[in-house]
Amino acid sequence: MKDFREMKKRGEKITALTAYDYPTARLLDESGIDIILVGDSLGMVVLGYEDTTRVTLEEMLHHTRAVARGVKRALLVADMPIRTYDTAEQALATAKQFVDVGAQGVKLEGGASHVAQIEAITGAGIPFMAHIGMLPQSVREEGGYKVKGRTRPEAEALIADARAVEKAGAFSVVLEIVIGDLAKQITNTIGIPTIGIGSGEHCDGQILVTHDLIGLFPWFTPKFVSPAARVADEIRRAAAAFVDRTRAGGAVV
Ligand code: KIV
Secondary structure, eight states: OOOHHHHHHHTOOEEEEEOOSHHHHHHHHHTTOSEEEEOTTHHHHTTOOSSGGGOOHHHHHHHHHHHHHHOSSSEEEEEOOTTSOSSHHHHHHHHHHHHHTTOSEEEEEBSGGGHHHHHHHHHTTOOEEEEEESOGGGHHHHTSOOOBOOSHHHHHHHHHHHHHHHHTTOSEEEEESBOHHHHHHHHHHOSSOEEEESSOTTSSEEEEOHHHHTTOOTTOOOTTOOOSOOHHHHHHHHHHHHHHHHHTTOOOO
């Protein structure tokens, strides 16, 4: 495992993307990415659920197995889905299942409220990535995907969350849709790297859902993403060309 704290100290940015299958994992790994996350965002961009709250442990384990076959050098982290880490005991048991299928680390959503779970995982020697700010697994209670850290109490709670996960042994912390100034303040306050998503340029690294980056889920793109490719358009173009050629009686190649 790379020393991510050292990277932070050196000011070297950390790169992370999601993968849910073997070919994507292998392509990302070959591209030199530092961290590959089997995110529970797979519920939306791969399985077609409305949000991540329906993703099951079995689904996550199945996709983590596939991704593990394609990763040789990046750190492979898997998301623990909702209701699989309600207690410290359950969190550790879930984390171990991910390690058994090839994950090298795990992530769960929550800060100070989840210190017992995080300590159980890190105490067992399993690398842990924290996730604070906007928590997609809480989208139903929150009533949407809202920017975090606008008010003073919210900002103070997020700083406390960041300190708590660092103390509990996390090797990094994802900051999701946290206002830029606060993300910068958190980054300067803690010793572990912050990995931002929609949280501005001052984080120690950046993570994105790969489908957003490559334009493979064209029905919804978060405001903070500028797709670097239009893969959905390419698929539509190739499929339509195949349909036309086949109907015209032409050869497939
Ligand atoms: O599920 C996911 O893909 C994530 C990242 C967007 C951070 O948690």
